[in-house]
Structure formats: structure tokens, C-alpha cells
Amino acid sequence: MKADQTVTLNLPATADYVDIVRLNLYGIASKMGFSYEDIEDMKVAVSEACNNSVLYAYGQEGGLVEVIFGVNGEELTITVKDEGVSFSLPQEKSDASTLHDKELHDVEIGGLGFYLMQALMDDVSVASESGKGTQVILTKRLTRSEEKV
């Protein structure tokens, strides 16, 4: 694929459309030559970003999620944007939390999504502005000499 091309999806911010994002991701990432495992990792990360928009951006009224796949040679950048209420990030903690150092009775459900994005992508950046929605940018770089799809 040539450098610096983009594919943009505009989807209703409902849970029913998140699998459409995964299908498109699969198509684009496999064209670029990402390994099966990298694609599976990106599927999880991009779905978590979309879940955040679906769950927290718009309340009852509904709205749109824009997903932009940026193909830059050796790098895939996926931007997930909404124009809703921004969600609060787990910034107080040094890192998004996992269950590793917890006992079952201390565990709280939720909060794993952001951790998974960070763990599964090379870069994650989140820009959130009050009244202007949230933008999550996920980046994965191609690593050579791996099994191709």
C-alpha cells in the first residue's frame, strides 16, 4: 500500500456497530502485512476505544463515532473520535489498573479497557476536551519477519 492513505468510517455510536470496525481493521491490517497476532491485539484495542464512545459519549440521544485508519507505510494509526461528553481517564493512578495485585474481594468490575489499549498497542494517546468529545489515537508499527496473514 502507498504511504499516507486514510480510510474513514462513520458509525452510529451503538454497540451493534463495533464489530464492523473490527472487520475493517482486519481488512486493512492484513493488507499491510500485519501478523495474525498483531491484528488480534489491534482488534481488542480498537474495540475498547469504540466501547468507550458507545458507553460514555452520548447518553440517551445517541451520536456518531468516527474511525480513521491511517496507513503510513510501516505504521497503522487508528483514530477513534466522538463528539460527546468526555470520559475521565485513569490518570490519578500511575497506570491503568489490572487485577494482578488484587484479591478477588477487592476487585472492581470495569477499568480494564484502557489498560488493554495501552498493553496491546505501541502508542496510545487520548485527547479529551470538555464539550468537544474525545479522540483516542492508537498506533501499531509493522514488525518484519513474522508470520503473515
Add this chain to the structure above:
Amino acid sequence: MTTNKSDKFNARTVLEEGKSVVYLSGELDLSVAPDFRLVMEPLVGDSDVDLVINLKDLKYIDSTGIGILLSILKARHSANASFSVAEVPTQIQKLFDMTGIAKFFEPQGNSQ
């Protein structure tokens, strides 16, 4: 959208000698989370019967699905009832390891 949800995700319960085994297939994500909760609710509440979730044909799970498994773990643990997962695919095991939920399934997934 008129997606047939059962094509996308399915949970089939089989009663085997004193235990309930729930076979999951397809993609367990936010869109089917309410359906999965509904299937699991009565099974989780029956603490006399061992509960196993078989993940052999599960293709995908997100943090919502992992969160539901976690809430089942908690409920079964406090009822002193057994709960385990079986035949976990590699990619899903990786997510269980990363998030840390894996340790609650050990050993042999028994919560005891």
C-alpha cells in the same frame, strides 16, 4: 440494524453429571453482554451445581466480557460454589494473563 445476534454469539448450556457446562461461540462483546448475563444469571445463582464455561469456540472477548466473568467469579466465590473455564484459546488466554483475571481461575480453574 437487523443482525442476527445468534450468528454472532451463542451460549449453549449442557447439563452433565452434577455440573452445568456453558459452551460459548462467536464474539463476546459489548453488544451481546446483556444476552450473556441473562443466560448466566440462573446458573450462577445455583450454588449446588458446579459451573464450567467452555471457551473452545469463542473467537473474541472484550473487557466487557472479561468483566462479566469477573462478576461470576466473585458471586461464585462468595457462595462457596465452584466455577471454572475450560479449553481457553491462546489469544483469549493472553488477555486473561494480561488483565490478571487468569490467576483467579487457577488451579484447574477452580475457585476453591
